Amino acid sequence: MSTVVRLAQSADAEGISQVILAALHSSNARDYPAEVIARVASNFTPDAVLDLLKRRVVLVAMQDSVIVATAALDGNVVRSVFVNPALHGQGIGRLLMIEIELRARDAGVTTLSVPSSLTAEPFYTKLGFHTVRDVYHGNERTLVMEKALLSRHPIGPYRDRQHRAQVVALWQEAFGYDTAHNLPTLAIDKKLAVNDGLFFVATDKKTVIGTILAGYDGHRGWLYSVAVHADYRRHGLGSSLVRHAEQALTALGCMKINLQITSGNDAVAGFYEALGYGVEPRISMGKKIVENIPTQS
Numbered sequence: 001m002s003t004v005v006r007l008a009q010s011a012d013a014e015g016i017s018q019v020i021l022a023a024l025h026s027s028n029a030r031d032y033p034a035e036v037i038a039r040v041a042s043n044f045t046p047d048a049v050l051d052l053l054k055r056r057v058v059l060v061a062m063q064d065s066v067i068v069a070t071a072a073l074d075g076n077v078v079r080s081v082f083v084n085p086a087l088h089g090q091g092i093g094r095l096l097m098i099e100i101e102l103r104a105r106d107a108g109v110t111t112l113s114v115p116s117s118l119t120a121e122p123f124y125t126k127l128g129f130h131t132v133r134d135v136y137h138g139n140e141r142t143l144v145m146e147k148a149l150l151s152r153h154p155i156g157p158y159r160d161r162q163h164r165a166q167v168v169a170l171w172q173e174a175f176g177y178d179t180a181h182n183l184p185t186l187a188i189d190k191k192l193a194v195n196d197g198l199f200f201v202a203t204d205k206k207t208v209i210g211t212i213l214a215g216y217d218g219h220r221g222w223l224y225s226v227a228v229h230a231d232y233r234r235h236g237l238g239s240s241l242v243r244h245a246e247q248a249l250t251a252l253g254c255m256k257i258n259l260q261i262t263s264g265n266d267a268v269a270g271f272y273e274a275l276g277y278g279v280e281p282r283i284s285m286g287k288k289i290v291e292n293i294p295t296q297s
């Protein structure tokens with residue numbers, strides 16, 4: 001029988017709940033005590049599912065207009081993957097995960113994570129995930145598993161010897177800096193001195209084609225120097241860079257990310273809006289610390 005995967009709609013809440021509860025009570029019940037199953041089940045009533053649909057990308061697998069499986073993506077985390085127990089072992093879970101990975105890649109996710117039940121560990125292992133740690137919620141043991149999503153233009157940490165000259169050229173082209181405190185070489189030196197691992201580059205083979213510099217001060221996360229080489233724009237790379245930095249800031253516990261747009265570059269607000277950022281009523285102020293700015297020769 002053919003299986004079609006599509007985005008879930010509100011009308012699917014009841015069907016999604018049924019699949020999840022059936023799978024929990026038959027398959028997962030073999031690995032967990034009854035009270036754990038009851039607690040998890042209470043998170044997937046039709047009303048609870050309706051609420052989840054607002055917050056996550058939820059997919060359903062359909063056979064003859066019947067929901068036979070579901071899976072969700074919550075940022076870079078895969079959640080609640082359940083297949084009707086009568087249809088296990090037919091590749092439906094794999095089909096859903098292929099679509100989840102595609103959507104995650106499109107959203108700029110570079111490491112996909114899943115809190116796996118003990119029951120599902122062999123399934124995720126087959127799909128290329130590996131276990132990174134155990135987590136306990138009371139007596140419920142889950143395994144955090146991860147999979148790196150390879151991209152044609154990988155995003156990784158800035159490496160000074162390989163990247164410096166290219167980053168300087170890209171920033172000069174993208175931003176045309178003309179103030180001493182913004183000199184690219186100085187900005188790079190200062191960022192490396194902080195050594196916070198929040199300076200990333202996107203590469204095409206060995207060529208730097210994009211950058212993003214993030215900062216976290218314990219209160220806010222900030223994004224700077226978001227730049228994509230002119231030949232590579234409007235292909236989603238800028239979005240992937242922002243998502244990559246967001247994941248790094250999120251992992252540090254950051255609760256809000258800010259950024260500033262130079263006046264005259266107002267149109268770029270559309271780029272950030274497409275990524276969920278909103279224009280906030282603020283007056284941006286700044287002060288230069290002159291004694292720390294080298295005089296230009």
Ligand SMILES: CC(C)(COP(=O)(O)OP(=O)(O)OC[C@H]1O[C@@H](n2cnc3c(N)ncnc32)[C@H](O)[C@@H]1OP(=O)(O)O)[C@@H](O)C(=O)NCCC(=O)NCCS
Nearest residue numbers: 174226227228233234235236237238239267268270271274
């Ligand atoms: C801003 C920048 C990083 C975007 O990179 P990109 O790889 O082209 O961005 P994406 O392809 O991920 O864009 C995703 C979406 O954002 C929007 N977008 C992208 N660039 C935009 C722009 N200049 N103006 C308005 N919307 C824009 C579009 O909706 C786009 O989707 P679409 O191509 O399907 O229409 C790139 O244009 C750049 O390097 N600009 C020069 C440096 C700069 O101004 N940086 C921002 C400093 S605050």
